[in-house]
Amino acid sequence: TELARQVGEALLAQGETLAVAESCTGGWVAKCITDIAGSSQWFDRGFVTYTNAAKEAMLGVQAATLESAGAVSEATVTAMVTGVLHNSRAGCALAISGIAGPGGAVPGKPVGTVCFAWARRGGRPQSETRRFTGDRDAVRRQAVAHALAGLLHVPGVD
Numbered sequence: 001t002e003l004a005r006q007v008g009e010a011l012l013a014q015g016e017t018l019a020v021a022e023s024c025t026g027g028w029v030a031k032c033i034t035d036i037a038g039s040s041q042w043f044d045r046g047f048v049t050y051t052n053a054a055k056e057a058m059l060g061v062q063a064a065t066l067e068s069a070g071a072v073s074e075a076t077v078t079a080m081v082t083g084v085l086h087n088s089r090a091g092c093a094l095a096i097s098g099i100a101g102p103g104g105a106v107p108g109k110p111v112g113t114v115c116f117a118w119a120r121r122g123g124r125p126q127s128e129t130r131r132f133t134g135d136r137d138a139v140r141r142q143a144v145a146h147a148l149a150g151l152l153h154v155p156g157v158d
Contacts, residue, residue, distance in 0.1 A: 003148035004039075005036055006148075008038075012042050016091045016092050017044045018090050018094070018151070019046065019089075020033075020045075020046045020095070020096075021084045021093070021094070022095075023048075023049055024096060024097060024098040024099065024100045024140060024143060026140075028140060028141075029046070029094070029144050032148065044090040045088050045090070047059060052066045052071055055079075058087065059079070059080050059083025060082075060083040060087075061076060065079050070106070072099055072113055074115050077097050077116060078095075078117045080095035081119045081125050082119065084119075091120060092151065093118070093120075094116065094117065094119075096147050097115050098112075099113050099114070100112075102135070111139070114139065114146070115127065115128070116130070118147075119154070120154055123154075126150075130142075130143075
């Protein structure tokens, strides 16, 4: 909640709004944000795109990207964050896709692998992959915190 509050203060200071796309976190980032009274001043919307079909239909992620790189990849979250900006009025966006567990691991992508992307409208998306430890809840909780903290380092939001 404190990270979400800091993000909100930074966005308000910039006169900016945020939209998010979430997969493995299932709307948890949006929940943390909307738990804050007045967040409607800086939060536009959230997309929960849990399946590949949802990523394609709602965010315009190309099937070829999902097929070649996988849903849990920097290529996919970069496409997701671009799709968020294309399908919202927000000037700042984040996207998350990962393997929270206990199943779902694939070679090279163990449980706890989570990919993130952040972008400002008109800017170049930033992406990264992290590996978190713990059970499903712990991985998701760490992913939410990392996603929010990452927003504080997007040029123009910090």
